[in-house]
Amino acid sequence: MKATKIWLLLSGIPGGAALVGLAWACGGSRLPAPPYVQQKTSALVEVPFAPPPARTETVPDRPEDDAVWLDGEWSWDGRRWSWKQGRWLVPPKGASFAPWTTVRGRDGALYFAPGVWQNAQRQEIAEPKALAGARVGSSPLPGPEGEQFPTGPTIRVVDDAGRR
Numbered sequence: 001m002k003a004t005k006i007w008l009l010l011s012g013i014p015g016g017a018a019l020v021g022l023a024w025a026c027g028g029s030r031l032p033a034p035p036y037v038q039q040k041t042s043a044l045v046e047v048p049f050a051p052p053p054a055r056t057e058t059v060p061d062r063p064e065d066d067a068v069w070l071d072g073e074w075s076w077d078g079r080r081w082s083w084k085q086g087r088w089l090v091p092p093k094g095a096s097f098a099p100w101t102t103v104r105g106r107d108g109a110l111y112f113a114p115g116v117w118q119n120a121q122r123q124e125i126a127e128p129k130a131l132a133g134a135r136v137g138s139s140p141l142p143g144p145e146g147e148q149f150p151t152g153p154t155i156r157v158v159d160d161a162g163r164r
Contacts, residue, residue, distance in 0.1 A: 056137030086134035
């Protein structure tokens with residue numbers, strides 16, 4: 001239910017404004033995102049183990065009105081997982097984003113596909129230049145038994161000055 005509908009329902013109830021604020025805080029403040037499409041099956045590659053939990057990121061202020069936010073994502077380099085920081089960018093006209101995913105095959109094998117941009121014909125295109133990147137948390141990641149989980153480096157899309 002959208003916040004405007006909730007407002008209409010609660011505007012005459014004492015304390016209703018506080019409930020509207022709570023409802024807005026819980027779901028009305030999403031970051032602008034690009035149009036999303038599903039990953040192609042052909043993009044999936046087998047990986048030996050699942051990625052660690054997501055890293056904590058601080059989202060910087062939106063640099064331009066037409067910018068959209070892409071969350072940080074794990075990337076498989078053939079040996080280990082590396083974190084690609086979240087970023088603001090302006091999507092290419094008519095393009096969509098297929099977010100990274102992992103899926104299990106019927107035999108239990110794990111498959112991964114990285115996030116990619118696609119044009120209107122569903123052909124992969126280059127990612128647009130990042131305008132600003134997230135600050136990534138540096139806390140260690142625990143493994144299944146509580147030990148430190150070895151991951152690759154954070155892939156810096158942009159630095160604090162907006163340089164790649």
